Amino acid sequence: MVSKKNPLKTILFYLLIIIILIPIVFPFIWMLMSSFKTQVDIISWPPKFIFKPTLNNYKRVFVEQHFLAYLKNSTIVAVFAVGLSLLLGLPAAYAIARNNMDKTSMFILVARLLPGISFLMPWYIIFSRLKLMDSYVALILSHMLIALPLIIWTMVPYFKSIPMEMDESAMIDGATRTRSFVSIILPLAGPGIVTATTLSFIYSWNNFMFSQVLSRQKTRTLPIAVYNFLSYVEVAWGAVMAAAVAIILPAIIITMIFQKYVIKGLTAGAVKG
Amino acid sequence: MKGKGFIDRHYKWVYTLPALFFVLILMVFPVCYTFGLSFTDWTLTSGKSISFTGLKSYITVLQEPRFWDAFKRTLEFTFWAVLFEVVLGIIIALLLNKQFKGKGIAKTLLLLPLVATPVAIGIVWTLFYDPTIGFLNYCLNLLGLPQSGWHTDAATVMPSLILVDVWQWTPMITIMVLAGLSGLSDEPYESATVDGANAWQILRHITLPMLMPTILTATVLRLIEALKTYDIIYSMTQGGPGYASETLNLLAYKYSFEYFRMGQSSVMLVFLFILVLVFSLAVMRIRKATEV
Numbered sequence: 001m002v003s004k005k006n007p008l009k010t011i012l013f014y015l016l017i018i019i020i021l022i023p024i025v026f027p028f029i030w031m032l033m034s035s036f037k038t039q040v041d042i043i044s045w046p047p048k049f050i051f052k053p054t055l056n057n058y059k060r061v062f063v064e065q066h067f068l069a070y071l072k073n074s075t076i077v078a079v080f081a082v083g084l085s086l087l088l089g090l091p092a093a094y095a096i097a098r099n100n101m102d103k104t105s106m107f108i109l110v111a112r113l114l115p116g117i118s119f120l121m122p123w124y125i126i127f128s129r130l131k132l133m134d135s136y137v138a139l140i141l142s143h144m145l146i147a148l149p150l151i152i153w154t155m156v157p158y159f160k161s162i163p164m165e166m167d168e169s170a171m172i173d174g175a176t177r178t179r180s181f182v183s184i185i186l187p188l189a190g191p192g193i194v195t196a197t198t199l200s201f202i203y204s205w206n207n208f209m210f211s212q213v214l215s216r217q218k219t220r221t222l223p224i225a226v227y228n229f230l231s232y233v234e235v236a237w238g239a240v241m242a243a244a245v246a247i248i249l250p251a252i253i254i255t256m257i258f259q260k261y262v263i264k265g266l267t268a269g270a271v272k273g
Numbered sequence: 274m275k276g277k278g279f280i281d282r283h284y285k286w287v288y289t290l291p292a293l294f295f296v297l298i299l300m301v302f303p304v305c306y307t308f309g310l311s312f313t314d315w316t317l318t319s320g321k322s323i324s325f326t327g328l329k330s331y332i333t334v335l336q337e338p339r340f341w342d343a344f345k346r347t348l349e350f351t352f353w354a355v356l357f358e359v360v361l362g363i364i365i366a367l368l369l370n371k372q373f374k375g376k377g378i379a380k381t382l383l384l385l386p387l388v389a390t391p392v393a394i395g396i397v398w399t400l401f402y403d404p405t406i407g408f409l410n411y412c413l414n415l416l417g418l419p420q421s422g423w424h425t426d427a428a429t430v431m432p433s434l435i436l437v438d439v440w441q442w443t444p445m446i447t448i449m450v451l452a453g454l455s456g457l458s459d460e461p462y463e464s465a466t467v468d469g470a471n472a473w474q475i476l477r478h479i480t481l482p483m484l485m486p487t488i489l490t491a492t493v494l495r496l497i498e499a500l501k502t503y504d505i506i507y508s509m510t511q512g513g514p515g516y517a518s519e520t521l522n523l524l525a526y527k528y529s530f531e532y533f534r535m536g537q538s539s540v541m542l543v544f545l546f547i548l549v550l551v552f553s554l555a556v557m558r559i560r561k562a563t564e565v
Contacts, residue, residue, distance in 0.1 A: 024382055177284045
């Protein structure tokens with residue numbers, strides 16, 4: 001409890017909190033401010049805090065650089081990768097939880113531990129041979145390997161927390177295993193599924209390395225587009241920052257909406273229960 | 274219960290096989306493929322077919338100073354980044370573990386670096402660090418300190434990258450420790466207060482020991498991720514200036530997709546594997562040990 005008797009202590013406490021939070025937030029504020037600056041304002045010295053905002057950077061990003069197409073690509077890849085991973089992962093997590101298949105779960109979780117590039121090199125060779133480079137299929141498959149272990153990681157403990165009597169009582173009434181899983185267990189697991197979905201979506205959305213190698217012009221996702229933007233001869237900082245805002249903002253909005261679930265997902269594994 | 278269907282009798286495998294099959298094809302097979310390639314000196318662009326050359330690539334890589342530099346750099350980066358993240362993360366968590374106005378907002382703000390796209394973060398910090406127009410050199414200037422080259426100078430590039438990693442991932446430790454703190458029981462605190470223990474004694478002898486499992490797990494999870502750091506380094510320096518910020522992951526990437534020396538790149542990946550697996554085994558151990 002913050003001491004109520006000592007106002008000086010309270011003020012010091014809040015000051016400390018602010019000192020901690022400013023460095024965390026400042027890069028985001030600077031990014032946002034820069035995205036509304038002209039190139040002249042950005043390269044001026046000393047840095048300007050007050051300036052005449054412009055929307056030209058956003059115009060440049062969305063109209064000239066076709067960021068809507070990359071936004072679409074990122075969304076398609078993330079939605080399909082997460083959707084298909086749920087389809088594979090939810091029944092698997094349920095069976096693992098009910099039968100204590102620890103080895104099976106560990107086997108899938110290894111994918112979360114190994115460096116992505118160790119799959120990426122063989123994928124590159126194989127997808128090239130199969131003429132699947134720059135295809136949604138290759139990207140979705142690769143992003144599924146991010147989503148699936150996350151779903152297993154969050155859902156196995158969650159299914160375990162649902163008492164076994166729930167499936168048994170349904171099955172005594174004559175329902176099949178699949179029926180009781182779909183109509184009884186899955187609805188009960190709703191919050192866990194929201195956690196798994198939100199986190200896998202964000203991780204897929206943010207992924208750089210897989211898309212960097214497997215996508216080209218047609219399927220290029222946002223992180224690659226933002227990075228490529230930086231390698232222009234003269235860096236148009238305002239436009240680059242507008243692009244950074246365009247990619248970070250959706251992730252932040254999703255996090256704000258599902259904050260409780262995101263925290264659950266991030267802390268899963270560190271804390272029991 | 275009579276006449277249970279095939280799925281019901283075998284649901285254990287019917288439910289898990291699709292996922293296992295997927296992992297087998299997209300993870301196990303590629304990993305074996307990489308392991309196999311490490312015993313060849315295959316170069317994708319040579320046009321030659323793959324031929325077994327035994328330990329030749331291993332010897333080439335082990336004699337390459339650039340590999341050992343990257344190896345050392347990976348460990349250094351991981352060590353310093355995680356050390357600062359854990360210490361700062363715990364301190365911030367202990368501070369935030371009070372009831373105060375605006376706690377909800379503080380927790381939301383902590384989440385921002387964790388979910389923001391790392392490449393975009395790297396780019397924002399590139400502007401921050403920029404030696405001529407960057408905000409940080411402006412701050413140094415205000416304080417009357419000499420300007421720094423930050424990520425563009427071989428002498429300061431690693432600390433600069435570590436700082437970005439610490440900025441992005443310290444909140445992760447904080448959030449995990451906060452979750453751990455909220456799960457602690459009140460009893461030991463009550464009896465300690467009755468016994469007249471001061472705040473430092475309570476922290477040292479009650480809070481920290483009880484938090485240990487959480488701290489350990491969080492640390493090892495971070496260690497594994499830090500070893501594999503790629504996005505931020507690639508987007509800020511591509512391993513430069515020169516090779517000054519090249520870690521194993523970046524080096525393996527360059528060998529694979531810039532030089533197309535798949536055999537030698539596979540050898541490096543085998544080493545990265547081993548590093549990550551050693552740390553991962555530690556996670557499993559700790560998880561087992563702390564499970565009641």
